[in-house]
Amino acid sequence: MAAVSLEIIKKDSQTKARLGKLYTPHGVIDTPVFMPVGTQATVKTLSPEELEQIGAKIILGNTYHLFLRPGHELIRRAGGLHQFMNWDRAILTDSGGFQVFSLGDLRKITEEGVEFRSHLDGSKQFLSPEKSIEVQMALGSDIVMAFDECTPYPCTHDYAEKSAQRTTRWLKRCKDTLAATDKQALFGIVQGGMFANLRKQSAREITELDLPGYAIGGLSVGETKDLMYEVMDYTVPFLPENKPRYLMGVGSPDALIEGVIRGIDMFDCVLPTRIARNGTAMTRFGKLVIRNAEFADDFNSIDPTCDCYTCKNYSRAYLRHLIKANEIFGLRLMTIHNLRFLTNVMREIREAIQEGNLLAYKQKFFTEYGYEK
Amino acid sequence: MAAVSLEIIKKDSQTKARLGKLYTPHGVIDTPVFMPVGTQATVKTLSPEELEQIGAKIILGNTYHLFLRPGHELIRRAGGLHQFMNWDRAILTDSGGFQVFSLGDLRKITEEGVEFRSHLDGSKQFLSPEKSIEVQMALGSDIVMAFDECTPYPCTHDYAEKSAQRTTRWLKRCKDTLAATDKQALFGIVQGGMFANLRKQSAREITELDLPGYAIGGLSVGETKDLMYEVMDYTVPFLPENKPRYLMGVGSPDALIEGVIRGIDMFDCVLPTRIARNGTAMTRFGKLVIRNAEFADDFNSIDPTCDCYTCKNYSRAYLRHLIKANEIFGLRLMTIHNLRFLTNVMREIREAIQEGNLLAYKQKFFTEYGYEK
Numbered sequence: 001m002a003a004v005s006l007e008i009i010k011k012d013s014q015t016k017a018r019l020g021k022l023y024t025p026h027g028v029i030d031t032p033v034f035m036p037v038g039t040q041a042t043v044k045t046l047s048p049e050e051l052e053q054i055g056a057k058i059i060l061g062n063t064y065h066l067f068l069r070p071g072h073e074l075i076r077r078a079g080g081l082h083q084f085m086n087w088d089r090a091i092l093t094d095s096g097g098f099q100v101f102s103l104g105d106l107r108k109i110t111e112e113g114v115e116f117r118s119h120l121d122g123s124k125q126f127l128s129p130e131k132s133i134e135v136q137m138a139l140g141s142d143i144v145m146a147f148d149e150c151t152p153y154p155c156t157h158d159y160a161e162k163s164a165q166r167t168t169r170w171l172k173r174c175k176d177t178l179a180a181t182d183k184q185a186l187f188g189i190v191q192g193g194m195f196a197n198l199r200k201q202s203a204r205e206i207t208e209l210d211l212p213g214y215a216i217g218g219l220s221v222g223e224t225k226d227l228m229y230e231v232m233d234y235t236v237p238f239l240p241e242n243k244p245r246y247l248m249g250v251g252s253p254d255a256l257i258e259g260v261i262r263g264i265d266m267f268d269c270v271l272p273t274r275i276a277r278n279g280t281a282m283t284r285f286g287k288l289v290i291r292n293a294e295f296a297d298d299f300n301s302i303d304p305t306c307d308c309y310t311c312k313n314y315s316r317a318y319l320r321h322l323i324k325a326n327e328i329f330g331l332r333l334m335t336i337h338n339l340r341f342l343t344n345v346m347r348e349i350r351e352a353i354q355e356g357n358l359l360a361y362k363q364k365f366f367t368e369y370g371y372e373k
Numbered sequence: 374m375a376a377v378s379l380e381i382i383k384k385d386s387q388t389k390a391r392l393g394k395l396y397t398p399h400g401v402i403d404t405p406v407f408m409p410v411g412t413q414a415t416v417k418t419l420s421p422e423e424l425e426q427i428g429a430k431i432i433l434g435n436t437y438h439l440f441l442r443p444g445h446e447l448i449r450r451a452g453g454l455h456q457f458m459n460w461d462r463a464i465l466t467d468s469g470g471f472q473v474f475s476l477g478d479l480r481k482i483t484e485e486g487v488e489f490r491s492h493l494d495g496s497k498q499f500l501s502p503e504k505s506i507e508v509q510m511a512l513g514s515d516i517v518m519a520f521d522e523c524t525p526y527p528c529t530h531d532y533a534e535k536s537a538q539r540t541t542r543w544l545k546r547c548k549d550t551l552a553a554t555d556k557q558a559l560f561g562i563v564q565g566g567m568f569a570n571l572r573k574q575s576a577r578e579i580t581e582l583d584l585p586g587y588a589i590g591g592l593s594v595g596e597t598k599d600l601m602y603e604v605m606d607y608t609v610p611f612l613p614e615n616k617p618r619y620l621m622g623v624g625s626p627d628a629l630i631e632g633v634i635r636g637i638d639m640f641d642c643v644l645p646t647r648i649a650r651n652g653t654a655m656t657r658f659g660k661l662v663i664r665n666a667e668f669a670d671d672f673n674s675i676d677p678t679c680d681c682y683t684c685k686n687y688s689r690a691y692l693r694h695l696i697k698a699n700e701i702f703g704l705r706l707m708t709i710h711n712l713r714f715l716t717n718v719m720r721e722i723r724e725a726i727q728e729g730n731l732l733a734y735k736q737k738f739f740t741e742y743g744y745e746k
Contacts, residue, residue: 042695042702070669070694078672078690086686296443299451313459317451321443322415328701329415 002212004143004185006031006244006265012353016236016263019353022058022244024142025183026082026090029057031244031265032349034256034342035092037273040065041075041085044273045332046339048087053309054336055343058090058142060268063135064099068118068125072138080140092187092268093141094248095132095174097148098217109149111166129173133186137179145215146174148189150248153222160193164202167191171206187213187246194227196234203238214239215246216264225255232262239263253282253345257362260349272342276334279323282341284365288316290334295320308340309333375585377516377558379404379617379638385726389609389636392726395431395617397515398556399455399463402430404617404638405722407629407715408465410646413438414448414458417646418705419712421460426682427709428716431463431515433641436508437472441491441498445511453513465560465641466514467621468505468547471523471590482522484539502546506559510552518588519547521562523621526595533566537575540564544579560586560619567600569607576611587612588619589637598628605635612636626655626718630735633722645715649707652696655714657738661689663707668693681713682706 003025010019020031036043036051039062043051051059061081066072078084081091100107100114107116113128127135132147148167151160171188178186188206192198207214216235219228232247239245244265250256251269259267272282279291283303288295290302301311302319310319310333322330345365352361376398383392393404409416409424412435416424424432434454439445451457454464473480473487480489486501500508505520521540524533544561551559561579565571580587589608592601605620612618617638623629624642632640645655652664656676661668663675674684675692683692683706695703718738725734 040694040698040700041691042700045701047702047705065698069698070690074670074690074694077670078688084688084691086691297447297450315451315457317443317447318414318457318459321413321447325413325438325442327413327415328418328704329420331701332418332420332705 002185003182004212004244006213006242008242010353012358013356014359015261017260017353017358018263018265019350020244020265022265024058024090024185026088026142027057029090030350032256032260032346033058033266034251034346035060035266035268036339037062037268037270038085038087039270040069041081043335043339044277045328045335048085050309050332050336051087051339052089054340055347056089056339058092059087061091061093061139061141062096062099063093063132063139064096064127066139067096067127067135068120072135076138076140080138082140090143091139091141092143093136093139093145095136095145095147096127097132098150100127101149111169113147129170130177133174133177137184140183142184143213144178144184144186146171146186146188148191148217150218150221151191151193153194153218155193157193157195157198160191160195160198164191164193164198168202168205171209175209175211185212187211187215187244189215189217189248190235190239191218193218194223194231199231199235200238203235207238207240211243213244213246215248217248219247220249220255220269225258228255229258229262232259232264236263251342253284253342254366256342256345257349257365260353261358261362272338273335276338277331279320279330279334281334282338284341284345290316290319291323292320302337303341306337306341307344308337310337310340375558376555377585377617379586379615381615383726385731386729387732388634390633390726390731391636391638392723393617393638395638397431397463397558399461399515400430402463403723405629405633405719406431406639407624407719408433408639408641409712410435410641410643411458411460412643413442414454416708417650418701418708421458423682423705423709424460424712425462427712428720429462429712431465432460434464434466434512434514435469435472436466436505436512437469437500439512440469440500440508441493445508449511449513453511455513463516464512464514465516466509466512466518468509468518468520469500470505470521473500474522484542486520502543503550506547506550510557513556515557516586517551517557517559519544519559519561521564521590523591523594524564524566526567526591528566530566530568530571533564533568533571537564537566537571541575541578544582548582548584558585560584560588560617562588562590562621563608563612564591566591567596567604572604572608573611576608580611580613584616586617586619588621590621592620593622593628593642598631601628602631602635605632605637609636624715626657626715627739629715629718630722630738633726634731634735645711646708649711650704652693652703652707654707655711657714657718663689663692664696665693675710676714679710679714680717681710683710683713
């Protein structure tokens with residue numbers, strides 16, 4: 001039996017949205033789901049217990065970062081990433097591809113893999129499909145992502161085509177490397193830039209490998225949201241109905257709703273945690289820059305309708321004070337709120353699919369609530 | 374009835390130590406007690422719930438910092454410091470004296486008070502006995518400290534004498550300013566540098582005011598620990614038996630034990646939280662600099678005998694990784710451990726007084742455990 005599988009509970013009649021259950025070795029996850037990012041073996045500022053209270057059932061780890069520090073062999077000796085960081089729910093690890101390709105002049109791509117300089121100490125390092133999978137096997141994540149190239153935007157048709165073809169060849173090497181196991185599942189990644197024919201070709205090639213899940217990569221890289229939605233529109237139809245679909249790097253509430261409507265089951269993004277630490281709260285009414293002077297004397301919670309620990313116990317005035325005073329507790333409280341907000345949005349989306357009124361929910365979200373994209 | 378009072382449960386027959394209960398408007402505190410410092414309306418990195426789990430029943434707030442940011446009037450409007458920071462146990466606030474006197478060239482002392490420049494924006498500010506009490510009344514702390522001068526070390530007899538006399542005059546103004554209330558209690562502070570005659574004179578003058586509690590200030594300012602103990606030895610006898618005695622700014626485990634033996638009931642210090650954030654753990658075997666390379670591959674907890682959340686769930690290797698990677702969760706975990714360690718030491722001290730074996734406990738602490746001062 002596969003380590004990871006998707007049971008579809010209900011399909012929306014008006015959109016491509018699906019309500020599902022994602023089975024993993026570390027628990028069952030209701031989908032569609034948003035996955036908080038825990039780059040360096042910690043979701044920044046939070047404890048595992050806080051993540052559980054927020055409702056997180058799966059988080060991300062970053063192969064690039066953990067490979068460089070503290071090193072995957074150390075985490076293997078610790079008993080794997082779950083045990084190292086005291087998190088017993090599911091973990092998805094990325095492949096490191098996105099980070100090494102982002103290094104620009106500091107990396108050199110060959111068919112074999114990518115040679116690069118560590119951002120920590122400048123040391124020469126190498127990641128390849130085989131190495132990335134080996135690292136992820138040491139980490140012991142439930143979902144292992146293929147080592148791919150996330151093409152930049154904009155990008156020529158020629159580059160996107162060659163890159164997507166290499167990503168397919170690399171995927172085969174990833175599949176060959178991952179040991180047969182019922183503990184880890186490999187997801188392939190569709191690339192192809194913003195070109196419909198390349199996306200179609202990439203999707204067809206990678207789905208031939210019959211993997212337990214598929215991601216759409218190379219989006220949310222600088223293109224407009226409308227273009228991102230367009231790529232989803234013409235890519236998702238080439239992905240199998242019965243496998244989980246993961247849209248990488250997307251976490252704004254509007255894009256989550258639009259992604260679900262287009263048939264996406266899984267999302268991740270550093271946005272909610274990153275802007276939290278910058279003093280910005282996500283709410284259904286848009287973003288609140290809590291560090292602004294207007295909140296200095298405001299004794300309301302961030303959002304009176306929110307059920308998070310922060311909103312139940314602390315005022316905007318207190319949060320602003322903590323952030324202005326560079327107090328770590330402020331970063332924690334903001335992070336808790338933003339992640340709980342997205343968790344609640346995803347729960348509402350799932351309830352809307354269950355009740356058959358997802359489009360009405362979308363309308364309410366954008367119009368009645370006045371959410372600013 | 375006084376807002377704060379001490380019930381002495383047991384006096385040690387071999388030392389001056391006392392086991393007590395400190396009654397405050399926000400709960401009863403077992404003494405001797407160590408009080409964590411929450412300078413800017415937060416004990417750095419921690420939530421109120423975590424402080425409760427650690428066993429903290431009283432924390433400190435800093436008048437100087439809160440006066441400048443966010444301002445005491447804002448905290449008054451929030452309903453006081455307890456409500457502002459969501460802490461319903463006891464709070465002691467210092468007077469701001471220590472901080473403004475530490476500003477050196479940035480402050481000017483007159484009989485009226487201290488004019489100083491804010492460390493935040495350079496603005497001209499003024500604190501006096503009246504102003505400090507007014508600020509602390511707005512904060513609503515359970516224990517209000519007198520506005521004093523903490524004399525530097527070393528310091529001439531002449532300066533220490535004049536300063537201690539002014540501190541006494543200021544104390545009378547503090548007492549006159551604090552509104553009659555059963556919600557807040559004023560503690561006076563003995564000064565007098567390292568001079569026995571001045572300490573005696575200061576203690577006699579301030580105890581004449583019949584306040585609900587007394588502190589020994591001006592220690593742990595650079596003198597040797599032996600000199601500090603000597604000052605306690607000749608100062609404590611001039612403090613009333615039935616009032617709480619608070620040794621300001623002391624938090625190393627050895628000094629806590631020596632202080633209790635000399636009749637001290639209350640302590641505070643930034644040491645445990647500050648060194649935690651620098652990656653140093655306090656244990657009964659001495660300090661562990663967790664960021665050191667020797668712990669990179671060490672999957673033991675900080676102290677296998679410790680019952681704190683950190684030691685129950687995380688390895689030295691994980692803590693070192695978090696600290697090296699500048700991850701906030703590491704600072705939280707270290708802070709939890711250090712505060713729980715001191716809380717446990719204080720509990721053991723109280724148990725030793727109860728059982729009549731405090732000197733044996735001291736012996737065990739310094740010899741058997743091999744604690745390095």
